[in-house]
Amino acid sequence: MFLKLDLQSETPIYIQLKMQIIEGIATGSLAPNEPLPSVRQLASDLGINLHTVNKAYAMLKQDGFIIIHRQKGVVVSPSEDIKVTYEYLSQLKSNIKPIITEAFCRGMSIDEFNMICKDIFTTLKSSKTDRR
Amino acid sequence: MKTLIILLIYLTCYIPTLILLAIIPYITRKTVCFGICIPEEAHSNSDIIRIKKAYLNKMILCGILLSIASLFPAIIMRSEDAYSFLPAGILLMVAIMYIFYFKSRNQVKYIKSKMNWVNESSQVIIVDTSFRNKKHIASPMWFMLYVLVIIITIISAYVLYDTIPNRIPSGWNFNGEVKGWMQKSYASLLWAPMVQTFLMIVMVLSYWMIGKSKQIIDPANPRKSSDQNRSFRYMWSIYIIITGFVLTIMICSLQLSMFGFIKNKLVITILPLASVFCIVVAALILSIITGQSGSRLFTNKAAPSSDSKISSRDDDIYWKLGLFYYNPDDPSIFIEKRFGIGWTNNWSRPISWILTFGLLAFITGFIVLSNTLVK
Numbered sequence: 050m051f052l053k054l055d056l057q058s059e060t061p062i063y064i065q066l067k068m069q070i071i072e073g074i075a076t077g078s079l080a081p082n083e084p085l086p087s088v089r090q091l092a093s094d095l096g097i098n099l100h101t102v103n104k105a106y107a108m109l110k111q112d113g114f115i116i117i118h119r120q121k122g123v124v125v126s127p128s129e130d131i132k133v134t135y136e137y138l139s140q141l142k143s144n145i146k147p148i149i150t151e152a153f154c155r156g157m158s159i160d161e162f163n164m165i166c167k168d169i170f171t172t173l174k175s176s177k178t179d180r181r
Numbered sequence: 182m183k184t185l186i187i188l189l190i191y192l193t194c195y196i197p198t199l200i201l202l203a204i205i206p207y208i209t210r211k212t213v214c215f216g217i218c219i220p221e222e223a224h225s226n227s228d229i230i231r232i233k234k235a236y237l238n239k240m241i242l243c244g245i246l247l248s249i250a251s252l253f254p255a256i257i258m259r260s261e262d263a264y265s266f267l268p269a270g271i272l273l274m275v276a277i278m279y280i281f282y283f284k285s286r287n288q289v290k291y292i293k294s295k296m297n298w299v300n301e302s303s304q305v306i307i308v309d310t311s312f313r314n315k316k317h318i319a320s321p322m323w324f325m326l327y328v329l330v331i332i333i334t335i336i337s338a339y340v341l342y343d344t345i346p347n348r349i350p351s352g353w354n355f356n357g358e359v360k361g362w363m364q365k366s367y368a369s370l371l372w373a374p375m376v377q378t379f380l381m382i383v384m385v386l387s388y389w390m391i392g393k394s395k396q397i398i399d400p401a402n403p404r405k406s407s408d409q410n411r412s413f414r415y416m417w418s419i420y421i422i423i424t425g426f427v428l429t430i431m432i433c434s435l436q437l438s439m440f441g442f443i444k445n446k447l448v449i450t451i452l453p454l455a456s457v458f459c460i461v462v463a464a465l466i467l468s469i470i471t472g473q474s475g476s477r478l479f480t481n482k483a484a485p486s487s488d489s490k491i492s493s494r495d496d497d498i499y500w501k502l503g504l505f506y507y508n509p510d511d512p513s514i515f516i517e518k519r520f521g522i523g524w525t526n527n528w529s530r531p532i533s534w535i536l537t538f539g540l541l542a543f544i545t546g547f548i549v550l551s552n553t554l555v556k
Contacts, residue, residue, distance in 0.1 A: 050311070051403045056304045056494065073310075085310055093513035094308045094396045 050078035054095060062097055066105035074114060074125060076176040085115065085123040112137075186450060187255050190267060191248065193458035197465045198271055199244035202278045205521050206233040206285070208472045212399065215286040216503020216519045218495045220298055221401065228292050236285045243277050282520060286503055304494040307398040309407040317411040318392045319418040327381045327429050331374050334433045338370040338440075345370075345440045353438075353449050372551060373436035377429045379547050384425035386540075391418050394515035394524045397474065405479060413475030417523075420467055424460050431456045468522045 050073040054065050073079035086094065092102040106123065109115045113130055117123050152162050206214065211221045214229055215236075223229055251270025292298075338345075349369065350359040363369055391414050399406035431453060437443050471478055499508040506516050509529040518525045526533035 050309075051398070051407075052308045052310060053400070054306045054308075056306065079310070083311070084314055086308075086313065089512070090313070091308065091310075093393075093511070094312070095306055096395065096508070096511040096513060098510065099512055 052095075054097075063101050063105040063108070066102065067108050070105070070109055071114060074131065075173050079125050081125055081128045083125045084121075085125065087122055184256070186454075187252060189451075189454055191252055193454055193461065194267070194271065195244075195248040195252075195274075197458075197461040199241065199248065199274060201461075201465050201468060202274065203237050203240040203244065204469070205278075206236055208468055208477065208522065209520060210399075210473055210476045213519050215282060215289045216497075216500055217286060217289045217293055218497050219289070219293060223296070223298060226292070226296075229289065232285050232288050232292075236281050239281050240278060243281075244274055247274055247277065283502070305400045306494060307400045307403045307406075308396060309398060309403070312396050312407060312411065313392075315411060317414050318388070319415060319422055321385075321388065323422045323426075324381065324385060324388075326426055327377070327384070330426070330429045330433055331377045331381070334377060334436060335374045337433075338373070338436065339367075341440060342367075342370070349439045349441070351439075358446070370436075373432050373439075375547075375551065377432050379543075380425055380428055380432070382543075383540075384421055386536075387421050388418055390515045390524055391421070394517060395511075395513040397517060409475030409478045411475075412478050413471045413473075416467060416471055420463060424463075427456050427460065464522075471522075473522050474517050 052066065052069050052073075054062055054069070056062075058065065070079065070085075079085075085091070088099060088102045088106060092099045095102070106115065106117065110117055113134075114126055115123055116126055116130075149162065211224055212218060214223075214233070219229070248270055251267060251273070255267065345365055347365050348362045349365050350361070351363045352360040394414075396407070396410055398410065434443065434452060438449050443449065469477070496508070497503075499506055499511075500519055501507055503519055504525075505528055506519075506525060507528045511527055511529070513527055514530050514532055515524050516527055517523070526537070528534070
């Protein structure tokens with residue numbers, strides 16, 4: 050897949066990198082077990098610090114999206130390994146709370162909020178079926 | 182004979198080199214002009230077209246005058262020393278190229294600031310995660326052919342040792358006459374395999390550099406750009422492997438002439454010249470076909486998702502004089518050149534200096550060693 054980083058964005062580069070790879074897995078542009086470039090190679094291709102890439106990879110590994118083998122290098126986790134876990138659920142709740150709070154504060158209804166969620170879900174789903 | 186050789190040298194070395202130097206602005210990426218980042222649309226700007234044309238004309242005119250001037254001594258002087266002007270002519274040609282380059286570069290820089298081409302849109306970097314999983318470089322197994330030739334060279338020297346005359350030539354002049362002699366010994370027979378091994382090391386290093394170098398993908402059209410970049414590397418890695426192989430075989434045949442198995446003067450002078458000619462012309466043709474970073478490949482393919490709004494990042498500040506890349510924040514060691522075809526170093530990385538000085542020391546050591554062997 051093509052990773053696209055915006056150097057002028059306010060989002061830190063390691064977050065951009067992490068989100069791009071998760072999006073790649075979600076839409077199918079990164080297949081299960083697909084090899085990813087090594088930390089050194091990716092940092093050199095992007096022209097950014099090694100630690101930035103390391104940080105993104107470490108977070109992805111922690112969350113179960115990628116596996117870092119000593120010999121085989123970095124690969125995307127098999128699809129059965131990427132699932133909803135108990136920790137993920139609690140993390141999701143705490144992450145989404147401030148977003149919903151703000152929407153609620155601005156007077157958004159549940160349906161309006163659900164609509165947006167639905168839109169994003171369908172876009173992801175359709176780009177996944179497009180690949181197949 | 183002498184005029185023929187001079188004419189041959191002129192055709193094989195001067196003309197292709199001159200063409201290669203003169204067409205550089207036309208084979209670089211569309212987003213770079215004389216080492217300055219410009220928008221792709223700017224290529225149809227009349228001033229840019231004029232600067233490129235002026236460079237081409239000046240380069241060809243000066244190159245032709247210079248090559249005639251440096252060939253002149255070789256034609257009128259009888260002494261062999263006259264030939265030493267020939268490589269100097271090539272060096273002068275490169276020096277003149279840089280003078281014209283700096284002049285044109287300043288003009289482009291001026292136009293860029295006047296037209297306000299400074300990149301204000303977002304600065305985006307694109308990387309293909311599967312770049313090195315797809316075909317991007319020829320197999321390193323081809324280097325086994327080199328090893329094979331080197332082994333044949335060594336074995337042939339030792340098998341034929343008794344039939345080799347006691348006095349063997351250590352060099353020839355341009356007319357194919359023997360310049361010096363040396364005594365036959367097992368050590369002096371090592372000369373050819375040593376040069377071959379040295380050559381192989383240099384070629385393997387270049388090959389490694391092609392594979393390692395940073396991928397630069399045009400955000401306006403990532404897929405096409407990635408394909409271009411990979412094909413470019415693949416084609417040039419093959420060029421590197423073939424060039425080294427031709428030279429390795431040439432050295433093997435040189436050894437056979439040293440042993441007196443090849444006596445034909447014409448073969449001794451023509452063969453190296455023909456090899457050099459093929460290598461230089463192949464480089465010229467390949468440069469025109471691929472362009473820097475493959476920018477001239479697949480140009481007929483329509484850009485499906487061309488988004489001219491996103492442009493690549495303007496990294497002029499990291500390119501000192503437009504020639505030397507110095508970016509301490511970039512961990513990459515090798516990067517594609519901005520003027521010309523090929524790759525260069527990131528000079529902010531200590532490994533670049535270690536490699537450069539290491540190679541220089543290696544070459545010096547090699548010359549010293551081969552001189553002691555020949556004596």
